[in-house]
Amino acid sequence: DADVTQTPRNRITKTGKRIMLECSQTKGHDRMYWYRQDPGLGLRLIYYSFDVKDINKGEISDGYSVSRQAQAKFSLSLESAIPNQTALYFCATSLAGHPQETQYFGPGTRLLVL
Amino acid sequence: KNEVEQSPQNLTAQEGEFITINCSYSVGISALHWLQQHPGGGIVSLFMLSSGKKKHGRLIATINIQEKHSSLHITASHPRDSAVYICAVDGRSQGNLIFGKGTKLSVKP
Numbered sequence: 001d002a003d004v005t006q007t008p009r010n011r012i013t014k015t016g017k018r019i020m021l022e023c024s025q026t027k028g029h030d031r032m033y034w035y036r037q038d039p040g041l042g043l044r045l046i047y048y049s050f051d052v053k054d055i056n057k058g059e060i061s062d063g064y065s066v067s068r069q070a071q072a073k074f075s076l077s078l079e080s081a082i083p084n085q086t087a088l089y090f091c092a093t094s095l096a097g098h099p100q101e102t103q104y105f106g107p108g109t110r111l112l113v114l
Numbered sequence: 115k116n117e118v119e120q121s122p123q124n125l126t127a128q129e130g131e132f133i134t135i136n137c138s139y140s141v142g143i144s145a146l147h148w149l150q151q152h153p154g155g156g157i158v159s160l161f162m163l164s165s166g167k168k169k170h171g172r173l174i175a176t177i178n179i180q181e182k183h184s185s186l187h188i189t190a191s192h193p194r195d196s197a198v199y200i201c202a203v204d205g206r207s208q209g210n211l212i213f214g215k216g217t218k219l220s221v222k223p
Contacts, residue, residue, distance in 0.1 A: 033210065042213045045211075058210070090157065092157075100144070100145060101162075102162050103147075104159070105158070107155065108156070108157075
């Protein structure tokens, strides 16, 4: 079984709908991240969490919220989806450490907002 | 200006060729990462390095901290090496990674 899983893998939704993307990990890592990837822009950080009680905004957090339900689970919500949130979304995990430890990525969720 | 720049953006090679992908960065870093994104979208980490050189199979990563530059080399390239290669740095004052836009490599048989 994969160490980092994301659900759903693909999602089509309409403008204004609330949507949740879920991430689960079995690696026992404290740190979890949500990224979006757009063609030509690379990976951009939305939110990150260094433990269950520590959640931080990334460079593009507007329009998104997150919940760290447990060490193993980190969910990303779009409260009112808009078309420019159409993208490929990745969850990642890592051990705590400095320098930043290797990140392990989930398989991604393709989101289309109509 | 992006803090992490990769070159080239796109690269096409013939099977067997020696390939070099470059990454330059403008911030002070603690470590640099190279990642590979498969055509299906999955991302895996290849290397993390903070000095010198690392080798894994046909892949070699080098870093020059003074010049703020890293290279990823692939020897005896193969079509299965076709992927997007992403450079990312751990800025000393950040708690996370800063990513380059990636280099798309296509290796033709």
